[in-house]
Ligand SMILES: Nc1ncnc2c1ncn2[C@@H]1O[C@H](COP(=O)(O)OP(=O)(O)OP(=O)(O)O)[C@@H](O)[C@H]1O
């Protein structure tokens with residue numbers, strides 16, 4: 001499975017509809033401090049079902065919605081779509097939406113699904129629901145810093 | 160007050176007697192990963208009275224003593240002396256020793272003193288006993304991450 | 319399913335031990351069970367010792383050493399269980415130039431053949447490794463845009 | 475002594491607000507009391523907003539932005555209360571090149587006139603600022619040695 005496209009709108013600093021192709025296997029994301037690089041990681045984490053607002057650097061889940069700048073008003077909702085491609089060429093689109101009053105929805109291809117279906121998609125494709133594919137900024141030592149039990153549950157997910 | 164000289168022996172990776180002059184006001188410490196740069200910061204922290212082994216990246220205080228390598232046996236004790244110079248030229252030597260069985264001593268110039276005298280020296284010279292002169296590796300955001308009460312006690316020390 | 323966990327633990331342990339020697343050019347590392355009597359319940363601990371050094375507590379490892387140990391374990395797990403992608407956010411920040419050039423670069427090039435890697439970095443050497451660079455900008459304050467530059471021909 | 479605390483809080487707050495505008499080339503920042511009714515008991519909170527942006531929670535600030543805010547407060551305190559020395563261990567790791575060159579460098583040069591700074595860094599630009607470089611090596615595995623190179627004439 002490869003991540004081939006990212007579509008974002010209203011998610012953190014990506015207020016305008018942003019669609020990027022990810023054709024390659026080793027992609028380097030660069031840019032000045034505060035430009036939005038870690039926000040891209042947050043997009044991906046969120047779209048495949050992250051439930052902890054804190055893991056997304058917020059207090060409540062609505063904090064991922066673009067909250068406005070001096071010149072632009074806040075957005076009413078956030079949405080992220082990830083386009084995956086399987087080895088046989090089959091494409092799968094996984095998406096998530098959230099609006100300010102808390103209504104949220106998950107999408108796989110053209111169907112509305114529940115969070116557990118997103119997690120099912122992750123299990124089937126070896127995407128860690130615990131998010132162990134992500135090494136967050138400032139937390140590269142995480143693997144070493146985990147408690148022995150936390151490390152065990154990571155291994156259980158792998159097995 | 161300026162730090163003019165550092166003498167170390169048996170402290171972490173500085174097993175051999177090391178004496179370095181610090182004549183300048185802006186000193187950059189460089190070197191490969193694992194060479195001992197952060198250990199220098201630990202030296203200074205320890206010599207002026209740090210009481211928490213955890214703050215010195217150990218489990219117990221004896222962990223600061225050189226614990227040996229494949230080729231060298233462990234040291235029996237650690238000692239660090241800091242030579243300070245006041246604006247009027249007066250020199251003050253502050254030191255600390257610890258051996259494996261836990262005996263420790265503090266020194267100011269030629270006298271054995273107690274920890275509270277080291278803290279007194281710090282107070283008189285505006286050296287934070289809470290260690291707020293140190294920004295540890297990986298913890299540059301510390302000031303922001305502190306709880307409001309922790310930040311208050313830092314301000315109290317400053318006042 | 320319990321057998322799968324034991325197999326995973328032992329395979330990853332083997333990968334970790336071997337990869338560590340490559341990453342650190344020697345030394346010794348392995349995983350160990352907190353409670354060997356109870357492998358299915360036991361937590362997993364890490365023993366990691368760079369060449370020639372003695373490590374009493376892992377917290378004594380330097381920032382750069384810890385980063386490399388953590389990455390080694392991450393890649394050891396990937397060697398056992400394929401995963402589609404990884405997101406690495408400024409993992410090279412604590413590494414010195416030699417480790418970025420000789421160790422991190424080689425790891426990224428090797429393992430990006432096994433999974434897709436999205437790597438956020440401020441480091442020029444890391445940037446030079448990519449198949450493509452995605453530049454994030456904020457021309458309009460507070461609003462992010464992405465521009466991508468492909469560095470290599472991508473075969474179909 | 476209570477009056478000293480209030481004075482310290484207000485002076486540092488003023489320094490912080492001014493220095494932030496220099497560091498971020500605009501924007502707004504200040505300290506605020508959790509409980510303004512009880513200033514002597516109250517915790518101290520930070521409001522920090524880079525220019526043009528809106529900040530709802532400080533945890534939303536980026537790694538580089540947070541580092542600069544924290545350093546700004548540290549220096550704001552130094553501007554109020556002289557302290558003999560600071561130890562900064564790889565504080566430039568999260569900063570991009572422009573921030574190291576235009577912001578961090580200027581702060582270090584300015585404040586090393588007020589206190590002695592011992593700065594650990596892997597960054598070439600930071601190294602170039604020093605009055606002296608102290609190189610730490612481990613020729614014999616596990617054993618540290620220091621070599622110093624003075625970059626400037628030190629006046630008596
Ligand atoms: N909900 C939101 N709405 C609008 N802007 C937001 C929101 N959440 C975060 N931001 C902004 O996004 C910016 C941070 O972006 P991000 O963490 O991705 O930066 P970065 O490129 O990773 O920078 P660094 O190199 O410093 O780590 C902050 O300036 C923050 O104000």
Ligand SMILES: Nc1ncnc2c1ncn2[C@@H]1O[C@H](COP(=O)(O)OP(=O)(O)OP(=O)(O)O)[C@@H](O)[C@H]1O
Pocket residue numbers: 170171172190191192193194195196197198199222223224225226227296371372373378379380381382383412610616
């Ligand atoms: N008590 C001790 N005895 C001997 N060696 C020790 C002791 N405590 C720590 N060390 C060694 O010191 C080394 C770490 O040194 P330090 O943290 O100063 O590195 P560093 O130069 O800051 O590296 P980095 O750039 O990666 O942060 C480790 O390899 C560790 O094994």
Ligand SMILES: [Mg+2]
Pocket residue numbers: 037038039137407536537538
């Ligand atoms: Mg970031």
Ligand SMILES: [Mg+2]
Pocket residue numbers: 196197198296380381382563
């Ligand atoms: Mg270090």
